[in-house]
Structures are given as C-alpha cells and as structure tokens.
Amino acid sequence: MAPSTANIRAPPTKEDRTDVKRMKKASSEVSDFIKSKFYPGLFDQENRDSIRKYVASSKPYPHCKIDKLVNDDLLRRVQKEIFTHLNFTTKETDIYKVNQTGDLANMDGLGEEERQKLASLFELRNAIYSKEFREFVSEVTGCGPLSPSKMDMSVNTYTAGCHLLNHDDVIGTRRVSFILYMPGDPDEHWDPAFGGALELYPTIEPDTPAPEPSVSVPPQWNSFAMFTVLPGYSFHSVEEVVVENKPRLSIQGWFHFPQEGEFGYKKDAEKIKGYSTQKQVEEPKDDGKDFVNYTNELDDTALLGLSEEDLKELATWINPVYLNAKYMKQITDKFVDDSAVQMKEFLKEELYAKIKAATYNADKKDNFLKPEMPPHGSGVRGDWYVQGPPVYQRFLTLTEDVKSDEETSVLFKDLRDKFQSESFRRWLAVLSQLSPRGYRGDARRFRPGHDYTLAKINLRGQPILDVTLSMATTPDVDAAEKWESCEYGGYECYMAAPEGGEDPATYRQTADEDAALLTLGAGANELSIVMKDEGVLRFVKYVSARAPGSRWDVAYEYDLPNDKEESA
CATH class of the missing domain: 2.60.120.620 (q2cbj1_9rhob like domain)
Known part of the structure; x- marks a missing residue:
C-alpha cells in the first residue's frame, strides 16, 4: 500500500524555508x-x-x-x-x-x-x-x-x-x-x-x-x-x-x-x-487480460455454414431465428455493409425470462431502482467484485472461478462460458465472414451512480470484433425508453481517435458529430456486433443514479487474423 501523499514530500530546501518565512511575515500585512x-x-x-x-x-x-x-x-x-x-x-x-x-x-x-x-x-x-x-x-x-x-x-x-x-x-x-x-x-x-x-x-x-x-x-x-x-x-x-x-x-x-x-x-x-x-487515457493501459487463443484454426469451410452439432448446441440458448440460414445471410449482408449490426431478442425467451427476473431482484435488493445516490460498495454479492482502476473503468465483474449459488453469478457465468465456446465462435464466423482466433472479455454489471468505462483506443494494428449482449434492467416500457434516450447513461459509444496535437484536457469532446461513429443505447436482450478498426475509441457512459437499474452485459472482444495472415 502506498503511503499517504502527506508523507511523500521531499525535505524542505533552504529556499523553501525562506519562502515559508516570507509568507508567514506577509500574513500580518494583509x-x-x-x-x-x-x-x-x-x-x-x-x-x-x-x-x-x-x-x-x-x-x-x-x-x-x-x-x-x-x-x-x-x-x-x-x-x-x-x-x-x-x-x-x-x-x-x-x-x-x-x-x-x-x-x-x-x-x-x-x-x-x-x-x-x-x-x-x-x-x-x-x-x-x-x-x-x-x-x-x-x-x-x-x-x-x-x-x-x-x-x-x-x-x-x-x-x-x-x-x-x-x-x-x-x-x-x-x-x-x-x-x-x-x-x-x-x-x-x-x-x-x-x-x-x-x-x-x-x-x-x-x-x-x-x-x-x-x-x-x-x-x-x-x-x-x-x-x-x-x-x-x-x-x-x-x-x-x-x-x-x-x-x-x-x-x-x-x-x-x-x-x-x-x-x-x-x-x-x-x-x-x-x-x-x-495522458493515461490518451495512451490507455489494457485491462490486464490477454487474448485466449482457440486451440485450432478455422478453415474456409467454417464460413459457409454451421454443422448439425453446432446448431443443436446453439439452439439451447439462442433465439432460433438467429440460427436460420436465410436470416443469417441478411444479417451478414448488413454487417458487411455497415461493420455493425444489432439483434433484438437474442436469447431464447425462457432463458432471458430467468435472467430478467434475477437481475431485477438483485437491483431491487441493492436499492438501484430508485433515483438516489447509492453508497459505495453496493451490489457486491455472490462472485461479483469491483473491477478498476477507476481512472480507466469501474464496474462489477465475475471471479474466474464462480463458486457461489447466487443466481446472477450462476446465470452470467453460464453466459460467459457460451461466449467462449467453439460453437459460438463458428456462429460468429458464419455471420461476420471473419475467423476469430482468440477472445477476451467477461460478464459485467454497471451499477447506477457508480460505474463506467472511459474511452480506450484499439492499438493492436488491426481490427477487433466486439460482441456485446446487453441486458439492462427494464421492468417496463418507461424504463426501456429511458435507456434508449441515452440521457441516463449506460450507452456504448464508438468514436474516431483525436487528431495529434490536441489539448489532452479537451480531446474527448464526443459531442463533436464527426467524432462519434456509433452510439448504442443500453438494450434488454440485445446483441451487438461491431468491427472496431485500429485507432477507434470505445467507452460505456457512466450510468446515472437516476437510471432504471443496472446495465448488465456480457462483453467480449475477438482477435482476428491480420491482412497478411489472411492472404498468406
């Protein structure tokens, strides 16, 4: 633990002592x-x-x-x-x-x-x-x-x-x-x-x-x-x-x-x-996680369609409409044109109903459903813990080894495992016509009045595939409209990197319409897939204490082969 900064001053020099004497003398001359x-x-x-x-x-x-x-x-x-x-x-x-x-x-x-x-x-x-x-x-x-x-x-x-x-x-x-x-x-x-x-x-x-x-x-x-x-x-x-x-x-x-x-x-x-x-945000640190590489490479046939085994596994949790080959082709065309796509009602209805009830109950227990400033430490339950440091980000995430039977911990651990699975990897490959070779990410809870991520730039020298399943607490239509308005935070924003030479105090002016490339309001049971190019910044806006509840999500980045590797 670092010492208090009250104790880290260097010993006063002769010049410093002279300054103090001069200022004390001046106190009687006001x-x-x-x-x-x-x-x-x-x-x-x-x-x-x-x-x-x-x-x-x-x-x-x-x-x-x-x-x-x-x-x-x-x-x-x-x-x-x-x-x-x-x-x-x-x-x-x-x-x-x-x-x-x-x-x-x-x-x-x-x-x-x-x-x-x-x-x-x-x-x-x-x-x-x-x-x-x-x-x-x-x-x-x-x-x-x-x-x-x-x-x-x-x-x-x-x-x-x-x-x-x-x-x-x-x-x-x-x-x-x-x-x-x-x-x-x-x-x-x-x-x-x-x-x-x-x-x-x-x-x-x-x-x-x-x-x-x-x-x-x-x-x-x-x-x-x-x-x-x-x-x-x-x-x-x-x-x-x-x-x-x-x-x-x-x-x-x-x-x-x-x-x-x-x-x-x-x-x-x-x-x-x-x-x-x-300066730290201009040259952001990573979140400490390296990409976990898949054990095998995908060949060209993986982009053509899913096997019966994959379809059977994915059908246990994904809305069947997103496993339909014809509909997937339409989504692929949109993604290829726009480099981004959103899919509503992504999880199967019965699975989402469990998650919606569990997240609502957790928010209710933590008093996050009222427009009040909650005390620090709120929401830390089960296997959820605070991820920082707050100079870059703050939210709750799951421990690597989930052991408790707390309902949201169990449900989101299961979703996390699904995002890391080979079948989901192959589904992404078919949908995006890209070949993910590694992943990193986690389940997250952004608590109202507390949590956010600051703008972090992609410095890998190649695009990254961002895949996020948003499940913001949405008990009614009014809550859904609040999240969609973006006035209560919790939205994701992608923006162009600042031009060189700007004052670091003002370089984050996201209000500039030319800087904001894409804004995604916090949805309920919505999956977004975004191609994040080199130099693009991304953040989740601070969730207001007046928001309808927490922004829960599962957010993963997928590493892609660079152009040289794909053409080799």
Whole structure:
C-alpha cells in the first residue's frame, strides 16, 4: 500500500524555508481592503496554523475544506450576477457532464458595460488571485510559491445528472486545485443525499487509485475545498447530482507553478514523478487480460455454414431465428455493409425470462431502482467484485472461478462460458465472414451512480470484433425508453481517435458529430456486433443514479487474423 501523499514530500530546501518565512511575515500585512473580501478571521495566524496542521496530516493526500471563505454579502451578489448575466454551455464526454462558462481569466477583455454587469464576480476573481490570498494558500498547503499571472477558473453548475469521474487534475503547470461552493439557496442546507460531493481516492500504488473514495466533501454554501495537485496521487471525482431543480453552483479553478521570470520559478518544477491522468487515457493501459487463443484454426469451410452439432448446441440458448440460414445471410449482408449490426431478442425467451427476473431482484435488493445516490460498495454479492482502476473503468465483474449459488453469478457465468465456446465462435464466423482466433472479455454489471468505462483506443494494428449482449434492467416500457434516450447513461459509444496535437484536457469532446461513429443505447436482450478498426475509441457512459437499474452485459472482444495472415 502506498503511503499517504502527506508523507511523500521531499525535505524542505533552504529556499523553501525562506519562502515559508516570507509568507508567514506577509500574513500580518494583509490589507483591510483584501480582508473585507473574505470571511472575518480567515487570515488570522491562529486560523492559518490550524488549516496548515490539518493539511499536513490529511489523507489520502494533502487537502482541506474551509467552512466559510468569502464575505457573504459579496458571494450572494456573485451568485445573483451569475444566474442573471452568464450563459452556461452543457459539455458531455466519457468522463464528465457539466454546465460551464468560459475561462474567467478572459474577463479582462470584456467591455465596460459587460464588466459592470459582472462587477461582483470580477471583484471575487481578483480577490482569489490576489497576492495576499495566493500567499495564504501557499502557506497553509506548504506547496510553495504560486504564479501571480496565470489564472485558470470557471463557473460550473451541476444540475441533475451532471458528474465528473475519476482523474488527477494534472495538466500543464497546475499546482493547487480549488472549488468555491454556491449550491442552491444560500439560506438552506445542502443535503448530502442531493449528491455533488467531492470524492478523494487513496492509491493502491502510484498512478492506481483504489476502486472507491475514502473522503467525501459535500458542497455547502461559501465553503472552499482545495488540494495539492500530485501526478499519480491526487485522484478525485465529483459525485453525480441527483436532486431536481437545485443546481450545485461553484467556481472551480487552479493555482499554478510560477512561470518563467516570476518569483519562485524553477525550470520543469511541475514535472514531478508521475504523469497526467489525461495522458493515461490518451495512451490507455489494457485491462490486464490477454487474448485466449482457440486451440485450432478455422478453415474456409467454417464460413459457409454451421454443422448439425453446432446448431443443436446453439439452439439451447439462442433465439432460433438467429440460427436460420436465410436470416443469417441478411444479417451478414448488413454487417458487411455497415461493420455493425444489432439483434433484438437474442436469447431464447425462457432463458432471458430467468435472467430478467434475477437481475431485477438483485437491483431491487441493492436499492438501484430508485433515483438516489447509492453508497459505495453496493451490489457486491455472490462472485461479483469491483473491477478498476477507476481512472480507466469501474464496474462489477465475475471471479474466474464462480463458486457461489447466487443466481446472477450462476446465470452470467453460464453466459460467459457460451461466449467462449467453439460453437459460438463458428456462429460468429458464419455471420461476420471473419475467423476469430482468440477472445477476451467477461460478464459485467454497471451499477447506477457508480460505474463506467472511459474511452480506450484499439492499438493492436488491426481490427477487433466486439460482441456485446446487453441486458439492462427494464421492468417496463418507461424504463426501456429511458435507456434508449441515452440521457441516463449506460450507452456504448464508438468514436474516431483525436487528431495529434490536441489539448489532452479537451480531446474527448464526443459531442463533436464527426467524432462519434456509433452510439448504442443500453438494450434488454440485445446483441451487438461491431468491427472496431485500429485507432477507434470505445467507452460505456457512466450510468446515472437516476437510471432504471443496472446495465448488465456480457462483453467480449475477438482477435482476428491480420491482412497478411489472411492472404498468406
């Protein structure tokens, strides 16, 4: 187990000690003008010492929450200006959904009339980036000097369904991340059941966060959370907001390392050991599973049709219509033309009825049928366990050796075995006119309010055949319509890889119509077959806590011969 990042700092240098003395001296020199922008007593040395001691011992990495930061009258005026004069743009990718303004650093370029409309916001922005407050942040976090010129902040509002998944905030010269909260009505307490908490994750080892957070910081009016940005350690997320008509408003931003020519500048100081979570997703790790090779190769005759033995075995679980040679030919033609095909009512009716009842009952026991944020750890039953790390993915999957008699474990273990069988391999070969030579995959459960996969790129240098049987909990027509709308997550998205040179913070803009190649809503008893070309990204969107239940599926990738092997 990696140590807390509160204990991994290098010993302070002589220069660092000089910086701390200078900042402590500055604490007694805060002007009345700056003090008036903040909550009374914030800059008192006793308060500074208290916060600094908390940060130094905090886990899983250096952080703190200040209950009252800003002059309350100023903050109320800021909130009113934001809702009256600012426009929000909804942004959604694999990692987040949020309503956001532009960078507040650009306020300097506004005309006088616009500046007057946002006078209080401009006042607050300047106070947060003032010399006095920067030195306050430097002192209590122990992070060292901060840039006086580089600003990076925006106004965010999380409405129902908005969320931000696990990441470490490491981009460029970011040094301290902060959030100033203005949720709901200033005179009302924000119930933690509304969602929207900042969640901090411990690390199993550097660059690998634990599956679940160890600290949760609910938003409250005028509270201020901040933490040191540490590559490979400062993993965090923002819990989904589940309450309707109560926006979680905040100002979020970063303090940066000093830039060249500024006090405290050190060349490449931001290049701490480790690397950005964004970089990890650009160059994604595999899920740890190699392809399992079949023991024999398929010859050309395997593409022509199924044997009686194969048909007999497949008929025990597949809808007979998908074993009909004439109908299979029609599906093949569509797949050859589109490189993708979906098949509804794929499992035999009696088998699907068992699975539908079992998954519904499991979701009911785990309280996943209500639009509420479930606690972490929910749904871990039988042989299901949490698959991570959450910087790439989080969902439940089955152990290799299923031993329990828990119903969903048994049923999905059986489906997993069927997807690995030779008869199913030959069925895929006939349908796709391709020759699978290996497989990898598993049964999965994506729990509402918890689970997802982030965009992962095919880097094998050749296409992969994706085959997924989706069995989202769908007790009625309303639930089916919710899954189909994709507004509640759980959908699969295939998208074109980003062009080189894009900012890693923005490369996942899946809202770009040219980037999204295919979107498949979470279905009930639907099989999809997709040819995933080299360089194509794929992810399962975070399942909202407001979804009708879990997205259950069996998802496999099948390795294919490359062009040279096929022509040899």
